[in-house]
Amino acid sequence: MNLKRLAVGASFAIVGICVALLAPAAPTTDSLSSVATVHAEPAAAVAPVNIPSRTVTAIFPSGAPAPPRITSKAAFMIDADTGDYLFSHNANARLPNASTTKIMTAILALESLELSQQVTISRNAVSTIGSKSRLVAGETLTIEQLLYALMVVSGNDASIALAEAVSGSVPAFVEKMNARADELGLTNTHFVNTCGLNNKKHFASAKDLAFLAQHALRDPVFARIVDTIDFALPPIPAVPPATEDTLREFDNQNELLKQMDWATGVKTGSTPYAKYCLVTSGMKEGVSLIAVVLGAQEDATRWKEARALLEYGLSLYPRTLLVGKGELIAEVDVADPIDRPLRLVTDRPLLARLSQNDEATSRVTLLRDLSLPIRAGEIFGTMDFVVDGTIIGSVDLIAASPVERPSVDMVLEHLRTQGPYYDWLADWNHQ
Structure with a gap:
């Protein structure tokens, strides 16, 4: 009887334990x-x-990749996020840099002016020589439109219009350009004009241009503009006896934007003195690169060597599980x-x-x-x-x-x- 009671008690105890455990x-x-x-x-x-x-x-499956062969006068490449040097060839040489100058022009305009601000184009701006975005004296455009004309079309006229809007005159603006270069530590750079026209005292190094582009690309507006493939300014109204307006439609001068789906910018440049120049950038699978080529002898060479640099840079970051x-x-x-x-x-x-x-x-x-x-x-x-x-x-x-x-x-x-x-x-x- 006592054992039976004990068993019953044990049963209740077990049930109690189970209930407690299952709660x-x-x-x-x-x-x-x-x-x-x-x-x-x-x-x-x-x-x-x-x-x-x-x-x-x-993990490099077949060892460290070999760097590309560069025939241009200078080349340099960095990791855009860290600033790490990835490639260097004559990187500190002071060389004519043509329209890559306009990177600094755009930086100062973005720092000083509102995108929606309107500017009346001067005769001084439209009378400049070199590449133009077909601005018309007396017309009114926004700073944003002028920045597209500057960086997509490579308009020297747009560079003058922006300089006058920022500083009132080109000489005053050029002083700002050189002061900003000093602030950014660009020790092998000096500007004489806003657009990169030939002048022996106007130069930059490939290394300086890479870090100038790195600074500029931190501005999302700049990054958006230099990654634009085509752009149009408002048509020029017809003047009698003409009956149709003149269209102003442009393609980006940077062919890498069309050749590489991961190219993102930045600026071309060419003159008989500077030869063919390019500051380019690319982003793929989390890797962000900036490469510079100065003094390529042929137009095709700058695209080929800049592309080779970007592809080499990407290979330095192998896909790792x-x-x-x-x-x-x-x-x-x-x-x-x-x-x-x-x-x-x-x-x-x-x-x-x-x-x-x-x-x-x-x-x-x-x-x-x-x-x-x-x-x-x-x-x-x-x-x-x-x-x-x-x-x-x-x-x-x-x-x-x-x-x-x-x-x-x-x-x-x-x-x-x-x-x-x-x-x-x-x-x-x-x-």
């Missing part, structure tokens, strides 16, 4: 594996996870009564371009409460990869398999594995 439990901070310690928070909160980080470096799809990142506690861990895996592979100096370090964050039930594929966190403090890519962490609430039988079976006392209680419960 929703507050998340625990204990880990079921050495991989992670979970600090669960309410849904949508962000919680750090103590998971050992992984570090990934670039940071993490594969379905990789097990952590096994974490979900307050399961029968001690089943939640296995978190990556939802997709992640590749990124890394330089030979980059180290991508992983960082895991849980994004929601870890409580039962759990569905396979449910997102519970992210894994970020960071280079020099900047996140270069992320993947979601998902449940590898479902974790349902356990049944009473599952709990009893689990208790049986804990020792003879639980086995004895279960045996009495079934008598």
Whole structure:
């Protein structure tokens, strides 16, 4: 009789234990594996996870790429984000730089004037020599229109109009250009005019132009303008006896914008004295580059060598697998009564371009409460990869398999594995 009562009592005890175990439990901070310690928070909160980080470096499948052969007088290339030197050939030589000068003209106009400001075009502007955007004396255009005429069309007339709008006169504006060059540390640059017309005292180095372009491209308006392939100014009204207006439609002088889908700018230049020059930029798969070619003997040479530089620059950042799809990142506690861990895996592979100096370090964050039930594929966190403090890519962490609430039988079976006392209680419960 006493044994029967004990059995009944044991049964109630087991039921009580099961009820308690099966009830929703507050998340625990204990880990079921050495991989992670979970600090669960309410849904949508962000919680750090103590998971050992992984570090990934670039892999060059066939060794370091060979640099291109450059025949131009000078060339230089940098990582536009970091300023790291990627290629240098006669980079500090003071050379005539033709219309690449207009990068500085555009910078000063953007710093000094509102895009919507209107400017009346002077006779001085339209009488300049060299390439023109067909401005008409007395017409009124906005600063934005003049910037497009300057950088897309390479209009010398637009450079004069902008200089007069900023400083009142060309000489005063040129003083500003040289002062700004000094501020930017361009030690091998000197300007005599606003557009790059031939003058032995007007020069720049390939290195200086690369860093000038880097500064300019930080302005989103500048970046948008130099990445424009075609542009039109308002038609010139017909003057009798003519009956049709004169259209002013232009293509960008930068052929790389049409040849390379990841080219993004910046400025061409050519004169008999400077030969063929180009400041170009490109962005692909997170890699941003600026390359400069000065003094190419042929027009085709500058496009060929600038393109070769950009492609070489990209090859210095090989596509590297940071993490594969379905990789097990952590096994974490979900307050399961029968001690089943939640296995978190990556939802997709992640590749990124890394330089030979980059180290991508992983960082895991849980994004929601870890409580039962759990569905396979449910997102519970992210894994970020960071280079020099900047996140270069992320993947979601998902449940590898479902974790349902356990049944009473599952709990009893689990208790049986804990020792003879639980086995004895279960045996009495079934008598």
